[in-house]
Amino acid sequence: MGNTQGKELSPQMRERVLKLFAKFDVDGSKSIEKTETIKYWKSNFAKLNTEELFKSVDTDNSGTISEEEWLNFWTSVLRSGHTEEEISDELESIETGSSWCKFENLDKKG
Secondary structure, eight states: OOTTTTTOHHHHHHHHHHHHHHOOTTTOOEEEHHHHHHHHHHHHHHHHHHHHHHHHOOOTOEEEEHHHHHHHHHHHHHHHTOOOOHHHHHHHHHHTTTTOOOOOSOOOOO
């Protein structure tokens, strides 16, 4: 795995991550609320996906996910040893309405 501490998302991956954030953030408030994620997933296990998403990403337990929390989450996925290709595959899966993937052993510090 090597040293992953200083790893940052590439500009292209950062843009892709923010585009997915915007798909959830339909009101443009720069934060994602549970009602928005439930609408996004519709009936595809929407409540379960939402709970898992918020457990993983809402690090301050505010009930909303900020852009910063969102970016920190995907950065921690990269730093935990996942590749940008794996992140890209997961983003594509979420974009097509598939379930939220729970990543294990993440450094929550971002």
